Amino acid sequence: MSDLLLPPEHRYAEMIKKRQNEDGSELSILNLGPTHPATHGIFQNILLMDGERVLDGEGTVGYIHRAxxxxxxxxxxxxxxxxxxxxxxxxxxxxxxxxxxxxxxxxxxxxxxxxxxxxxxxxxxxxxxxxxxxxxxxxxxxxxxxxxxxxxxxxxxxxxxxxxxxxxxxxxxxxxxxxxxxxxxxxxxxxxxxxxxxxxxxxxxxxxxxxxxxxxxxxxxxxxxxxxxxxxxxxxxxxxxxxxxxxxxxxxxxxxxxxxxxxxxxxxxxxxxxxxxxxxxxxxxxxxxxxxxxxxxxxxxxxxxxxxxxxxxxxxxxxxxxxxxxxxxxxxxxxxxxxxxxxxxxxxxxxxxxxxxxxxxxxxxxxxxxxxxRPCFIYYQAFNDMIKGQMLSDAIATLSSLNVIAGELDA
The missing domain is CATH 1.10.645.10 (Cytochrome-c3 Hydrogenase, chain B)
Known part of the structure; x- marks a missing residue:
């Protein structure tokens, strides 16, 4: 199966193993959402973290999709x-x-x-x-x-x-x-x-x-x-x-x-x-x-x-x-x-x-x-790209400034 078809947490687990074998550093996977108050809505970001720095991320939508x-x-x-x-x-x-x-x-x-x-x-x-x-x-x-x-x-x-x-x-x-x-x-x-x-x-x-x-x-x-x-x-x-x-x-x-x-x-x-x-x-x-x-x-x-x-x-x-x-x-x-x-x-x-x-x-x-x-649907796709290399606290401020409204994102 292609790596791109795997859930992000599975792909990140492989990256963590590889990184540990290469230089001994410890990475972690963090779920930001879907119920975190700082996300201002019901959507999820699975982040690959090096300490408090974001290395990669993938967003998930559909938690309140109302068709x-x-x-x-x-x-x-x-x-x-x-x-x-x-x-x-x-x-x-x-x-x-x-x-x-x-x-x-x-x-x-x-x-x-x-x-x-x-x-x-x-x-x-x-x-x-x-x-x-x-x-x-x-x-x-x-x-x-x-x-x-x-x-x-x-x-x-x-x-x-x-x-x-x-x-x-x-x-x-x-x-x-x-x-x-x-x-x-x-x-x-x-x-x-x-x-x-x-x-x-x-x-x-x-x-x-x-x-x-x-x-x-x-x-x-x-x-x-x-x-x-x-x-x-x-x-x-x-x-x-x-x-x-x-x-x-x-x-x-x-x-x-x-x-x-x-x-x-x-x-x-x-x-x-x-x-x-x-x-x-x-x-x-x-x-x-x-x-x-x-x-x-x-x-x-x-x-x-x-x-x-x-x-x-x-x-x-x-x-x-x-x-x-x-x-x-x-x-x-x-x-x-x-x-x-x-x-x-x-x-x-x-x-x-x-x-x-x-x-x-x-x-x-x-x-x-x-x-x-819906403009929010477009902004959210760019979010994980915008926070790569940033701190976790920066990710919260970035998402807030994009003004992603879950009701519009998930219409």
Missing amino acids: FEKIAENRPFYQITPLTDRMNYCSAPINNMAWWMTLEKTLDIEVPKRVQYMRVIVMELARIADHIICNSVLGVDTGALTGFLYVFQYREKIYEIYEEICGSRLTTNMGRIGGFERDWSPAVWKKLDEFLNEFPGIWAEFENLLSRNRIFMDRTIGVGPISAEKAISYGFTGPNLRAAGIDYDVRVMTPYSSYEDFEFDIPVGESGDTYDRFCVRNAEVWESLKIIRQAIDKMPEGPFHANVPDYYLPPKEDVYNNMEALIYHFKIVMGEVPVPKTEIYHAVEGGNGELGFYLITDGSRTPFRLHFR
Whole structure:
């Protein structure tokens, strides 16, 4: 049997015997995960260790695989949105908006400008929440708990805004084909204004706490680096690619939801190490705040959803009093409205990178095939390559800075 077909622990056992015979050194095999708290999810890494230094490693996925794609192929299009929530649940509204935009592209639906701007606000709030989690938890994994506790209260304030918009917080199921299920209440705009006034000062203090902290810098600079060439070859996107020096951002390269109307910079790093990934995400939070302010200032008038009665639920009052509205409501809820035959791919800039949906329809009420392009699945493949020669403590910080979300990895 080929060595490559053997389980890693068997291959490593042979390497350990060979090394002991050659120079008398003692190697060991370490299981990092699948239930170790520092892995931030249920996935396993089998590491070959020389003392505390990582010589080799192999990752294992599938511990929480839920077959989302196959489930989606047996669900009406409206009922797929809750599945997208449960991938990167740290920024679930971006997943929701990406799915609605994929369907709107499939159905050739023109979305009102106001809806596009509202979606931009929601997606940038989700990006901020995602980066709050990643960077504050990186602080925890390097020994600094204070920053995590300090900024997490503002993640809760973002969730309160979600709650005013759609009634949910973590898994939001936000929006509908063509727009939102209801217009935003005055409470949404009030909470949004409060967040924009309070959060910048808090984020600046968080940056000051870690970005020039000598202990944090020693734990992150030069740790888990990846070159631009290797990052591209693996298929990196998002903050992890930009930290390696490549200024690729889906919002700029292939604009959607009127992102071309806003001015913002694309923060990039140089070395692609853990510190650069931290700094890029910090800078992206400032850019997201800038985009949200522009969207509010430029907010157009108009409806909060497109005029698509075949796909958009009519108001409840009309359903109770109008036969045509009742028929539309029944057909939409039961998934009886067919979608044209097509093959389409749509991607957005998710909190972790390029989040895409590859959809093939055959004219029926469910997708013929649906593939989720999940950035975490790609990052995790590079992890063991990035930590070779590093210390075990460096492996923990590297995995944290990649922001591998198990729900997205194992969809």
